Amino acid sequence: MTERIVRFSIKRPKLVIWAVIALSLLFGSQLPRAKTDTDPKHMLPATSPVRVNNDKVEERFELHADWIVLGIVNESGVLNRNTLSKIARITDEVAGIPGVIAYDVVSFTTADNVTAKGQDLYARPVMSTVPTTSGETAALRKSLYENPMFVDRLISKDGKATAIYVPIEKTANGKVIADRVRALFEKEAKDGNGDRFYLAGDPVARDTFGAQMFKQMAVFSPIAGIVMFIALLLMFGSLIPVIAYMAVAMVCVIWAMGGTIGLGIPVHIMSSMSPVFLMAISTDTVHIFNEFYFRFKETGDRESAIMDTMRVVGRPLIYTDLTTAAGFACLAAGHIIPVRVFGLLVAFGTLALLLMSFTLTPALLSLLKPERLRALTAHEDLEESRTSRRLAYLANWSILRHRLVAVGGILLLVVSLVGIQRVRVNNNMVEWFKPKSEVRVADTIINQKLGGTATAYLVAQGDKEGAVKRPDTLRRIEQIQRELEKSPLVGKTTSIVDVVKRINRVMHGDDPKYEVIPDSENVVAQYLLLFSMVGKPRDLNNFVDYPMRQANLWVQLKTWDAAAMQTVMKQISHSKSANGPIRIKPAGAAYFNLVWNNEVLWGMLYGFILSCILVLVLMALCFRSLRWGLVAALPLLFTIVVIYGFVGFVGKDFDMPISVLSTLSLGLATDFAIHFIWRFRQRRAELGGNPPLDELLTWTVARPGKGIVRNALLFALGFSVMMFAALTPYITVGLFMAAIMLLSALTTLVYLPALVKLWQRWLLAKDITLASNGYARGVEGQEK
């Protein structure tokens, strides 16, 4: 079957090439329709319990899902006339930006404050007009610091920072709004008053990331391409294999990306990395050219060299591509949408690669002029002697010291396992930006000065309607608040308790003694009614539900680390017994982040383990031997364990980019191992009898091993350029891609020979009769 396809492709190369071009144009025409989706919420399906509950909580308490935070900092204090008038102007102008939910913008000029003077109650924004005298400024300062709802939310304890909170519509683009706010900032920053402006919040980070994602991929994919182009050129000394590799890689990327986008699926952070992945996986061409050059050198006949090449490398190519595709497709078994999309996308691209290996690549080979080939392979011979000699030396060393190598490997594994113990599963989207990037600086400053940008909601559910009005319920909520605030990660907590205490004080002539929860349920009920006549409905509705059965406790965290929310959760479960009939249910962005963190990362990890098992089974089937399957899986296992161990030792969080990257070893480590073992056993069967093992292993390391080394070096180089990207996930990709490449290659070329030598009885006992098993089909006596 494969032979007929290859034969056809050699006979009608132009037809094959044009067909591929036509199909690629078709897939490529879908690319401009690409949309990004960087909202972490969409990582879980809309029906997942955490999203359903979050939506319910947002609706019940009239909360907005997306907030932009405008931080204003002045080292000599923000409570000066100049800065205050800027706050008023910015608040006013921001409300006019399309996509902003104008009626709920919170700042000095919109946040209601209830104050008392004798028998009179005043209800007005904390700053209805910009103060013109020092007396008015002092009054503003007093009312800000007297109301605990404002401290750390609207004014920092040191008086040097304030914030404007801007809710935006779900469909609005955070970056577009952020850009308009930045323009406002620029206008206001000119006067030399020393005001600094910062922009933070989930939508800004998300949409800025989405926009940068495209830019980074647009810049770094071609640069990686160029570097690899040069490296390939140096390795093969000719443009043709380079062009062939590039063409095949492009086809895979265009088909897979175009197909996904054509289906209307948005590009997530994970799938945005798939072009890089596909380029790394589409190495079939390198192996084909590697073998073809040797064959052509031996026979001098183009057609037969192509057919022979495909006969010996065809099977391993089919197996490597199928295991890679199956491994990635396996990721789709989970319920995390971007992981599913990513898995299927790469699987599809790998199948496209397999198709190209038997059609486009042979077609391109058949267009090479024999004279040109002779010139090229003459050069190849020289190359071979140099690289191959070194490889042979390496092989001899590891075969000779196979016990040492094995022990060394075990030691490395043990050390890595210790490192794995230290791995912290955590994800922090703000940290996807570099420490000096605008988004990260803004987030850090605002977290430093004010309560914190990561918000969680703890919904306290009472036993019956009206439970929230009961003083005992309120007292318990207050206790929880005080307990939570002990943690340095918790910047601020706010609840209906703060409202009730505030009104109690105000009703009693602003006497601080009365800043407590009143003893009677009726008093609480009447306070809340009073508040609904002087404040905005949201000031109440954000904290209690309509039947007054549930209270919403806001927790502001100083970091987006999932671990911070984990601490909050621990504290809640600790105090469960003290809560009586009250049940606490968490929600909000920070909680979602935690769930997402656990589900996505652990889900990814389980999916990956599942894929590994599947790959093991496939390899056992492919070699028709469980033993060889196990040995072939070792480089994969080794690479993963060492990399995770390294991650643990350097203290890098096991986050999304790392979890995605580890899947790449599915496509690389197994490829290398399959090529190595297949060619070893094939050679052994070809030679017949029981050829000397050491020689055989040395040949495998020197000849097919050269393809592996070429492959590994090529990509390590190509992707190391991504270390210069502006987004940390891409830097991680660049760094770890190189590491995975080199580790997999090294494991394959050093450990496999040593292990085969060590376990020769166990592994080779059954292999003697292999010649009849199809290994040497059609290649008798052609390899010398």
Place this chain on the structure above:
Amino acid sequence: MTVGRLAASAALLAAATMLMRMPAGAELSGTDIMTRVDQREVGKDESSEVTMRLVTKGGEQRVRKLNMLQKGKSNTKKVLIRFLEPADVRGVGFLVWRHPDKDDDRWLYLPSLHMVRRISAADKRASFVGSDFVYEDVAGRDVDQDKHTLTGSESVGGQDCYVVKSAPRNPRSAEFDYKVSWVRKDSFVVVQEKYYDRQGKPLKHLTVDNLDNIQGIWTVRKDTMRNLQTGHYTVVTWDKVKYNTGLGDDVFTERYLRR
């Protein structure tokens, strides 16, 4: 809640007389129309039982029942509200005195503490007890606070109406950028209103669902205000409406409020 209500006027006779006084074919200006709405006949005093049903987007409800007494009209009106339900706020009182040239006086009484507090609120457009109506909808809004323009005529529910666009003279004094009112030509009752925000998006929508003639006075018996942006809405019904029962001035005092 009484936008329609305030509006609600027109002893038919009075309206007819006024119309007869107008020279045939003379066009009323937007301001003329809104003044007629403000000045329409509403009796010397009025008492009613009001039920406000507040409904969230998710369908959760909060019901408030209150007794409402009013005396006078337009900018000399006095209003006394006494909450009846829910039980834990029963007896809470709210008294309003409007003045022609200065801010309204408002007092609130909390029975659980036996306390009266005068309330001074800068924002007259603040929600009334968490509903979609604002304080001004209850107490009234001065006609000259807005610039009124007649934009045409339309039929609402088979009744010929003026369409008047009103924009606040001081844009900061209101949460809306402008509103459009549909005023019945025969009775000068506002039967529909639409509010728009600064971004030009629809904000709120008032519909009068039931208009009744009681003692010769056009009376809104039910209306609905919908917040189109939050999905929240409020339905108000008026029962036991009685005009001219002879309420004395002593009813609208702080002392009476404390009872």
